[in-house]
Amino acid sequence: MLNSLLKKYSFKFFVKVEQFSIQHDHIHLLIRGGKRSNLQxxxxxxxxxFVQRLTDTFDKRHEGQKIWKYRPFTRVIKGYRPxxxxxxYIQLNECEMLGRPYSKTRLRGLSKEQLRELWE
Structure with missing residues (x-):
């Protein structure tokens, strides 16, 4: 469901979804966009x-438990290294979702071989 929504609205708002990872309780998106208003x-x-489809509340207000615990966290990335x-980081989260063991150090100090392994 989320894949179809991403495709539909990225086209509508001129946003390119480069990478995404759907976790149990959050979503990671790496997107490119032009105008700030389109991104917002x-x-x-x-x-x-997403909430309307999840709760089936298209014509009424959702009265149950909140779906989103926090507001979206966004960050503008400038430069190739960041x-x-x-x-x-997004790829590592996806691998952890699929069974890779979690490590507190995560991306700190990963060798080139470990980074290659991450993308295989």
């Missing part, structure tokens, strides 16, 4: 549509 609208609509760090 993309996040609002994506979050709202971009690689975020890209590797």
């Amino acid at each position: 609208s993309f996040f609002k609509v994506l979050a709202g549509q 971009y690689l760090t975020v890209r590797n």
